[in-house]
Amino acid sequence: MLEVDDLHVSFTSSTGVVEAVRGFNLTVYPGQSVAIVGESGSGKSTAAMSLLGLLPGTGKVTGGSIRFDGEELVGLSDKEMQHYRGSEIGLVPQDPMSNLNPVWRIGTQVAEALKANNVVPHSEIGDRVDQLLEEAGLEGGGGRARQYPHEFSGGMRQRALIAIGLAANPRLLIADEPTSALDVTVQKRILDHLGRLAREHHTAVLFITHDLGLAAERAEHLVVMHRGRIVESGPSLDILRDPQHPYTRRLVKAAPSLASARIQTAREQGKVTDEMLAKTVAADDGEVDKVIEVKGLTKEFDVRGRKGEKKTLRAVDDVSFYVRRGTTTALVGESGSGKSTVANMVLGLLQPTAGKVYLGGRDLDELSPKEKFAVRRRMQVVFQNPYGSLDPMFSVYRCIEEPLTTHKVGSRREREQKVAELLDKVSLPRSAMRRYPNELSGGQRQRVAIARALALDPEVLVLDEAVSALDVLVQNQILTLLAGLQRDLGLSYLFITHDLGVVRQTADDVVVMEKGRLVEKGGVDQIFDAPAHDYTLNLIEAVPGLGIELGTGEHL
Incomplete structure (x- = not known):
């Protein structure tokens, strides 16, 4: 063909x-x-x-x-x-943010693909749009068709693009x-x-x-x-x-999923190395040095129903967990599970409806504005979308230098040296300083975002799907870099992700969320070897490549 x-x-x-x-x-x-x-x-x-x-x-x-x-x-x-x-020949493009029109309803954009290719009679377009959205995994296709891209999570937007790509039944997709x-x-x-x-x-x-x-x-x-x-x-x-x-x-x-498969095979064959075995949660909570603690966190949003009536959506419902100092806690769940909302409340970007967030034992709600500003140095974030998180008008140098300037760190010469060192850490050439985000690939942009997050020498990094947009070699490089920084600097990570292959490789503790509620938490081996909840088991079984027998990778 x-x-x-x-x-x-x-x-x-x-x-x-x-x-x-x-x-x-x-x-x-x-x-x-x-x-x-x-x-x-x-x-x-x-x-x-x-x-x-x-x-x-x-x-x-x-x-x-x-x-x-x-x-x-x-x-x-x-x-x-x-x-x-x-x-x-149909196409499902990669980046949903730049491939969906923000001012058109989702259904209109799917219908456009049907009309352009004369796929179904005009009278049947509405039903076919609903059907395509359902097939692409968007439940309640009719209601979804009336929503706008900004009302969808990243994963939901990607599913809408898949519906558009399949709309005309192409012979090659x-x-x-x-x-x-x-x-x-x-x-x-x-x-x-x-x-x-x-x-x-x-x-x-x-x-x-x-x-x-x-x-x-x-x-x-x-x-x-x-x-x-x-x-x-x-x-x-x-x-x-x-x-x-x-x-x-x-x-x-x-490849994270294949590394997970090797860890699984090694455990089954009894060839588990110290590096492969992650640490488990201490039995007595009282002995744990908790760098971040979340207690009873709840977040409600006012939303509009189909007929315009006001409704309340409980996006996060009574969630409690902690991050042990110097370790990685992975917060996992499907799109819409509330994990990014939890991250935004931990960062102070969203105000909780109820519950508390503690950093080093201090209630973030009780801090003065000056103290909250100081806390920003201790806790930094790397967002999911490298296209949206960097200012296109700033050079790479200015993007990374901005937090140093904001917090009045060092002289101009010291800041320039610091930026150069940070570029080295994330495997970007120093010549990239004078370039702009639009001149970089997605992976390179995310490395700039990570360099920026490291600029203030934080003790906590919140990584919101920070490696999901990267190819495996860069992803592996970044994960290795993060592991090295954690070991050398005692950094703590709250890792928000849907990639359980990455979780198996990097996390010490795992917190599983479903529809706003915490369904399971524990050490990474405990969660993978004996998941207590069916939802967790489904997440693990869905990891691509986990069932492939590759051996333990000695020949690699």
Whole structure:
């Protein structure tokens, strides 16, 4: 169905021509699932976008051939390409914030895709919109269709994009990091649905992903890209169990879900190392040095019902837990479970309806404005979305220096030295100082955000899905960096995440939330080996790649 032969894609920049894709070859058969895997900047999304003629900026195909059903796509005009977009080749883009129109209702945006491709009669569009939203995992499709993007969580927005991508029943669906913003249970539901669609309609799926666990579980064929070239290609499990190229070996070793699978296998075989075993919660709460303690935390929001009547939504309901000094506590749950709301109350960005937050034993509510300002130095945050958390008008240097200036730390020269050191810590070149966020990849932007959070030498970092947007090698680098900083500086982390692969690797303690309530908490081994709640068990079983037998990774 799709045959790409010796594809070359170039961009023209101020420094000359940059070849982003070099000699790319790909064959996709009807109903087949293929994954292109690689880190940020490897050229995987560029290769995929060239299939749709949607290369950004100065990007253009400079060589090679793209044939769909035997028809050559290279050289077609934009109008000619419209025949293929949507109805023949569908797209689920990665970033829901920049791909949904903020002033249109969600249902209107799904309906637009149906109208553009003449999929159903006009009278049936409303019903089909509701059906698509339900299929994409948004329960109560009719009510959801009337909402706006800002009323959705990140995961819900991504599901809306999936509904749009599937609207015209395309024969090939390009899914560019389709589930990076989703919690594992919804991710599983969406990917199960895509799998069913592929089988029933003979739809082929081309996954662009950095999650090797997902690639192994969902794609029959794997293509590994590095610096614009394919370095390895073949059946997924063959590549994952016996990677030939050094770069592929690094990817397999770094993937959180696969690392989790190795920990699981090692425990079952009795080959558990000290590094693999996480610490468990001390039996006596009184002996614990609690850097953060949350007691009876509750948050209610005023919302409007379908007919405009006022209602109260209890987003967080009587949640209590603590973070032990020098350890990592993971707060896990699906989108809408209330975990980010808890984080915002811990940070003082939201006022609790009821309950208390203590930092080092002090009630944050009782602090004076001056004391609260001082607390900001002790507790910093890294947000989920690197596109939204950095000021596009600030250079990288100014982004990182801003907290130092705000808190009047050091002279100008000392601040410049500090910024340079922070860039080193997050593996960015010092030359990045003079660049702007729009000149960086998503992974690079998140590294800037982490550098900024570390600027004031805090004792607590709140990480709100801080690595979910990163490819596995950068993610692994950041997690290794965070572990090293914790060891060297005694940092404490409150890690808000839906990625249980990352939790298994990094957390000491786990707090599980469902629909605003705390359902389970305990040491990481206790939670993974003997989950007490069905909800926790479902979260663990949904981790992609966790069931793949890879051995314990000695050969890696």
